[in-house]
Amino acid sequence: MNPHQDEPIYLPTAFHSRQQQHNLLHAWGGWNGYLKPEAYTDIELEYFAIRSTTAVFDLSPMNKYRVTGPDAEAFLNRVLTRDVAKIKNGRVGYCIWCDDAGQVMDDGTLFHLGDNDYRLCSYTRAYEWLYWSSLGFDVAIEDETGTVAALAVQGPTSCTVLTAMGVTGLESLKPFGILEVSFQGQTLTVSRTGFTGDLGYELWIDTSAGEALWDALFAAGEPYLIKAIGTEALEIARIEAGFLQAGVDFVPAETAVRRGCTRSPFELGLGWLVDFDKPRFNGRKALLAERDAGSRYRYVMLDVDGNKPAHHSFILQHGKVVGTVTSAAWCPTAKTNLAFAQLELPADASLTGLVAEIYYERELRWNKVLAPCVAIDRAPFDPPRRRQTPAPAL
């Protein structure tokens, strides 16, 4: 007998017992070593919960690193390409970091929780890189992935639901702001952040209080049709909002095996996160050289004709392959057929005449469409409520 047969391969998160009750589909998958629901009931219903009521997503498996100490800011400035000094206490910043060759290792969010106190959330396991990066700095890095539970609470009624749960002062919290409240004797950190492009919040609490938080949230949210959602629904929402996903839209530099498969910030349309006014940060030398010489690849968001998602499509220009699609979805609210593509075109090349070569299947019959595409500058879903302060409440 295999002595390990009863041991789970994936760890349960702090919300697992509650997720089990909701997960009628038993659609479980793995995320960063933890068990995660891919969908609970119906992907479309879950998606529409994000856009019309309140959706709850367990993001506990995301890697979370606490960075403290007198050199915390200087250390983060070595690692991240943007200027950390501009992320004030009580604020969150979207950020990326590169290896020394200027290739993107990951994107994530940096929470400035207090003086010399930060939390960095990342897609990849970053402890080792952070450790090596801390040489020469007086900082402590703690992996909080297993000790901090986190829920994303997203959608037009999310502020109302959280207020009903007892979070006070939430309406005045600005996008990317952080609020600390007390919840059953524990500190509950609420940030106005998310991965849906909608009004929404993320809740951070010690894992010991996870179940109590879930229960209180769902009790308060019931009248507002609160709904647990899985990764599938979130995937549609994040594409609709124009967010890149590490591991999907780019290969994190440290995991890449082949040369040339990684991307620089410029090649992902993230050049705005690179601050050359900072005298030193990882990848600076390489990125300066790339800025001057020009990038090889170019990221574009495409509005694709028709309603067939351009999954993994080739992008053609004048009959020649110029790139491929990394993420694609029919976006129900924006009513747009959206695709993110990597094109091997110089930054100043014309983007007219792009065509997606889409293959799709109907009852074992494969069809091909050549769908004209238009490059767009902004994500098609960007509701005013996402930015409004005070946040709209019912």
Add this chain to the structure above:
Amino acid sequence: MTDVDVLVIGAGHNGLVCATQLASAGRSVMVLEAGEQPGGMAVNREIAPGFQVPGCAQWLTQFSPQLIRELKLEQHGLELAATDLTSIGLSADGNTISLKQGEVSGEISDADRAAFAELYRLLSKVNRLLLRLSKRPPPYLVEGKLRDKLALADLGLRLRLMGSDDMSELLRQALNNVYDLLQERFESPLLKGMLSLEAVQGTHFGPRSPNTVFTLLQRKLQWAWGGEVSQVRGGMAGLGTALANAAQAAGVTLRYGAEVQSLIMPGDCVEGVQLADGTELRAGCVVSSVDPVTTFESLLGLAKVETDTARRVSQIRIKSGTAKLHLALSGLPNFTGLDASQLGQRLLIAPDPNYVERAFNPVKYGEYASLPTMDISIPSVNDPSLAPDGQHVLSAIVQHVSHSPAGGWSTQRERALSDWIDCLAQYAPDIREHIVAAEILTPADLEQQYRVQGGHWDHVEISLDQVLMMRPFPAAARYDASVPGLYLCGAGSHPGGNLSGLPGRNAADTILKMEKQS
């Protein structure tokens, strides 16, 4: 505004060679030396009034005649008190062996004699190749430019030209340990012991450690031109003085007592240095002959470099185990089996390879060898000016010795001194009668005295993962330190330690070439 074109940190031999080359090419150059004299680890040390010993390095082996000519060192005062010295393996029973340029004499079989001639032939041949590689910046393997590809093609061609037998023997042995190589070829324990000592000198290896065939080659680079071991007149300081004179003649400004505390790097580029007294000096570039670990960790600060560089610096291996024993002697001691005329040669205590391996064991556990190997010089035989009339000095390189033994050196210093004199007395029974003054310099002493991490012979361990394009680490292997405005030119750079001047010379060539390109 800059004060000079180039600031060189350290007036060790490499710093001086580099400075001289740069000044000869028209650059304004200033050398900043923390100590009060030139030479770095090649200096004299007075251990008792009138008794001068080589404070650290004692033999001139790899400073090529060509470089001596190029720098006109003889004109600048360099004189050799003795050249082509014989290395004599000591034996308690008097059955010594003498080695010089491929010839063995003494208690040795014909088979060993022939085998040594053959080994010398092979190693000399390989070393002609190694010397070629050592005289230029290492070629890059990945992302190599045409020049790198040509250099690699040249290397490949020269390997082929060695002939297929020698080439396959080289490839078979290159990664081997010296113990196995010697076991295959020789009978005489003493001969094997002597060659083991040569291979592990200045390293953190025993003869059974991998890498040691390579370190044997590296330590005998001079065999490429048929060189052996020489002694500088006036003591080892003679080299530093001649180099300093040459530097000054080329227009270099030398400043002593000028300890660099930190490198000035306000932005992404090193712009100058700050001295311990607070003075700031600006230059177009800074060239450091200080060991790379100190250069990055203390002078620059790891916070100023990118993560990969910081990681690589933190992983550089610099463990050493080399100490010195210095004696002032009232007269010449008797060495069993040697006559007085032989005492000016190079005397080795390494009776067999297992002895050498055992001498390595203690250092692994933070101890010192009470029966160490010794590389002994009695320089006053060839150069009476080093000691009062009729008296002598003895200097020995002692291995292996822990840098920081448990309990610290203060509790063990006297015992180590006494153990090592006892060890010496096995070969020179009357040595104690002659001792007027005695001292040991532990690796910790050498570190402090000569400002080199670990007191390391090569600044950075010579092992296959830390040589050529990986020395001291890949992104800094071409003397540019992966930080704009900063270069390395000391023993921590390719091709490594010993008094060869090659790192300093290659660094100067590279800096001049890079200037031309930009």
